[in-house]
Amino acid sequence: MAVPSPEVVRAAQKASTDMADRETPFLYDEWYVAAFTDEVGRTLLRRTILDRRIVFYRTEAGEAVALADRCAHRSYPLSAGLLDGDTIVCGYHGFRYDVAGDCIEVPSAAKCPRSIGVKRFPLVEQGDLVWIWMGEGDATEPDLHKLPVVSFLTSDDWTRSKGYFHHPGNYVSLHENLLDLTHLSYVHAKSFGTPDYARAPFKTEMKDGYFKIRRSVVPTSLPPVWGDPTGLSGIATAARIATSEFLSPAFHLVSTSFYDDARPEEDRMVFSIHTAHLPTPETHGSTHYFIVHGRDFALADEAVTETMHRQLFTAFQEDVDAMSLLEDTLEHTPPSEMYEISVASDAPSIGMRQYIRRRAAAAAGAA
Ligand code: FES
Ligand SMILES: [Fe+2]
Incomplete structure (x- = not known):
């Protein structure tokens, strides 16, 4: 008899109920490595982290930036757009976003609607690593x-x-x-x-x-x-x-x-x-x-x-x-x-x- 008894199986299954497995929701309030520093440059880098699409780039002054990779207009990925100076121009209808993720230009409108934009994720560079704070809800401010x-x-x-x-x-x-x-x-x-x-x-x-x-x-x-x-x-x-x-x-x-x-x-x-x-x-x-x-x-x-x-x-x-x-x-x-x-x-x-x-x-x- 190689198979454990039903009692042993039940006890093992019970013990597993409080152990994380592949179905367990992610822990967002943490720093994760997003990339090696040499991966983030003057080309838009698209990466999925904790099931969130994120676009990375480096400003002309060398600062690493991470923005939610979804245009606020019709959800086109910003990573499929154009890096123009320190801004991203969406490749669908041309909304322009700055390093803070704020939309600063809408080509079809004389004035950009106020307060629209995409989430910016905090980053810290440490040696070869770029860390990203994935905090949500009350924890959007990074805990250093x-x-x-x-x-x-x-x-x-x-x-x-x-x-x-x-x-x-x-x-x-x-x-x-x-x-x-x-x-x-x-x-x-x-x-x-x-x-x-x-x-x-x-x-x-x-x-x-x-x-x-x-x-x-x-x-x-x-x-x-x-x-x-x-x-x-x-x-x-x-x-x-x-x-x-x-x-x-x-x-x-x-x-x-x-x-x-x-x-x-x-x-x-x-x-x-x-x-x-x-x-x-x-x-x-x-x-x-x-x-x-x-x-x-x-x-x-x-x-x-x-x-x-x-x-x-x-x-x-x-x-x-x-x-x-x-x-x-x-x-x-x-x-x-x-x-x-x-x-x-x-x-x-x-x-x-x-x-x-x-x-x-x-x-x-x-x-
Ligand atoms: S989806 Fe980005 S400008 Fe329309
Ligand atoms: Fe190993």
């Missing part, structure tokens, strides 16, 4: 305290590389994937996982809105992507200490240290990497998956940057492929037959999903 500030994204002490996936899946399962790196031994068996990873001891920490799991893989052998640039390849006494932290619905940080555990603590070189996983929901079934990776060693070695980037993004592609398969399975599972059986290492991801669900319910209640 909620902007995740992580120093490696801008510090000269780190060498960074960045990449993007258009992920055909929901952002919640992507966060869950990141919060339990047990999967490294399986999803990443051919890239940066090792067989001992899944059984390595772990510690968790959970508070409201913050979820962490720390896994100590010691002793281990490092895969080439870490072993080669650190000089720790080929030894069986390496340490790999990985911390996964959910910092916000838009930001998951993985921090890993490597060293030779056979050397005394005062005499060991410790190498560190950080990876900012930045999932921005596009729709309920697709996610803009931005990634910035940083290291604190071999800072000026461009060959290391290039090799690590290639190997890492091969591994991240494995996550995208795995989550796409999972989402496809979910889509083809009738709700009545849907259940998930959790284990101890799922605790942080369950906490994270309950947190997102709770906030979505609170926002719906407030609305």
